[in-house]
Amino acid sequence: MGPVSGVNERQADPYLQWSRQIEKNASGAGMKRAEEKTQDSQDVKEKENNLAEGAMNVPARRTRDEYIPETKGDADSKRVKNEKSEKSEMWRCSTDKVDREIEKLKKQKAELEGKLSMEKDERKIQELERQLSQVERELSQKDNDTYRKQHMEMTKL
Numbered sequence: 001m002g003p004v005s006g007v008n009e010r011q012a013d014p015y016l017q018w019s020r021q022i023e024k025n026a027s028g029a030g031m032k033r034a035e036e037k038t039q040d041s042q043d044v045k046e047k048e049n050n051l052a053e054g055a056m057n058v059p060a061r062r063t064r065d066e067y068i069p070e071t072k073g074d075a076d077s078k079r080v081k082n083e084k085s086e087k088s089e090m091w092r093c094s095t096d097k098v099d100r101e102i103e104k105l106k107k108q109k110a111e112l113e114g115k116l117s118m119e120k121d122e123r124k125i126q127e128l129e130r131q132l133s134q135v136e137r138e139l140s141q142k143d144n145d146t147y148r149k150q151h152m153e154m155t156k157l
Contacts, residue, residue, distance in 0.1 A: 090157040095148045105139045 112132040119125050141147065 092155040092157055094153045094155065095151075097153060098142070098148050098151050102139070102143050105135055105142065109135045109139060 109132065112128055112135060116125065116128045116132060119128060
């Protein structure tokens with residue numbers, strides 16, 4: 001059993017096909033029409049064979065690499081730029097202000113709980129319970145990582 005045609009063939013470069021066709025047309029312009037008619041079937045076969053052989057030797061895509069020489073000064077300037085960019089990207093994050101605020105709320109909560117346990121007047125108890133629930137809500141909102149990240153202070157070094 002013979003090989004399957006076209007399986008391992010490279011894709012023909014259209015420019016090469018076009019240029020070879022023009023060359024053949026230019027060289028064959030001096031030939032007489034009668035000779036062309038008799039050899040027409042042979043020429044077609046030859047053209048197909050030549051195009052297929054030429055396509056095997058030429059890659060389908062042409063790529064060009066461009067070498068740009070790098071001088072010593074360019075390397076130093078790139079290194080300096082990289083060092084500057086690294087330094088400029090340094091940030092310092094501080095959550096001290098948020099932590100102090102949370103500590104203040106915790107102390108206020110403890111103080112309100114102490115006052116509530118000592119109080120005997122119903123009206124003052126209700127007022128202290130209202131204040132205590134407000135402080136607890138605020139504390140539950142602020143005492144988490146999300147709040148700390150949103151309210152941290154960023155300082156560029």
